[in-house]
Amino acid sequence: MADKIHVEVIYALPDEQDLLNLEIEEGSEVQQVILESGVLELYPELDLDTMKVGLFGKITTMKQKVRDKDRIEIYRPLIADPKEVRKKRAAEGKVLKKGGSGAAAEKADN
Numbered sequence: 001m002a003d004k005i006h007v008e009v010i011y012a013l014p015d016e017q018d019l020l021n022l023e024i025e026e027g028s029e030v031q032q033v034i035l036e037s038g039v040l041e042l043y044p045e046l047d048l049d050t051m052k053v054g055l056f057g058k059i060t061t062m063k064q065k066v067r068d069k070d071r072i073e074i075y076r077p078l079i080a081d082p083k084e085v086r087k088k089r090a091a092e093g094k095v096l097k098k099g100g101s102g103a104a105a106e107k108a109d110n
Contacts, residue, residue: 002026005068009037011046013076018042030055030072031062039074046074 002025009020020037028036030053040046052075054060066072 005066007033007066007069008071009034009039009074010071011039011043011074024066026068028066029062030060030064030066033066033072034062034074051075052077 004023005026005028007022007024007028009022011018018039020039022033022037024033024036031048034040034048034053040048048062052059053062054073054075055064055066055070057073
């Protein structure tokens with residue numbers, strides 16, 4: 001008889017999150033835990049073949065064996081490229097800095 005371990009599966013949406021606690025057999029892989037957790041039934045839009053997963057914030061594979069007290073995180077696809085968002089934010093910041101604020105210019109004149 002295999003020993004049992006405790007793991008968590010978490011999936012978060014912008015307005016809700018589910019944290020599922022499971023007791024599974026030692027030696028189980030990430031994919032097995034996700035299947036046993038029931039998260040795929042709760043969120044049918046999740047695709048086991050394409051979704052990204054991690055353990056405590058580090059990307060991992062479905063074949064990774066889990067250990068006692070591991071937290072499996074299911075990641076949503078990005079809706080925007082982080083590099084592009086930073087570029088846009090930086091460009092907007094430069095435009096604002098060049099013009100200065102009206103109050104600061106008025107203060108300098110006095």
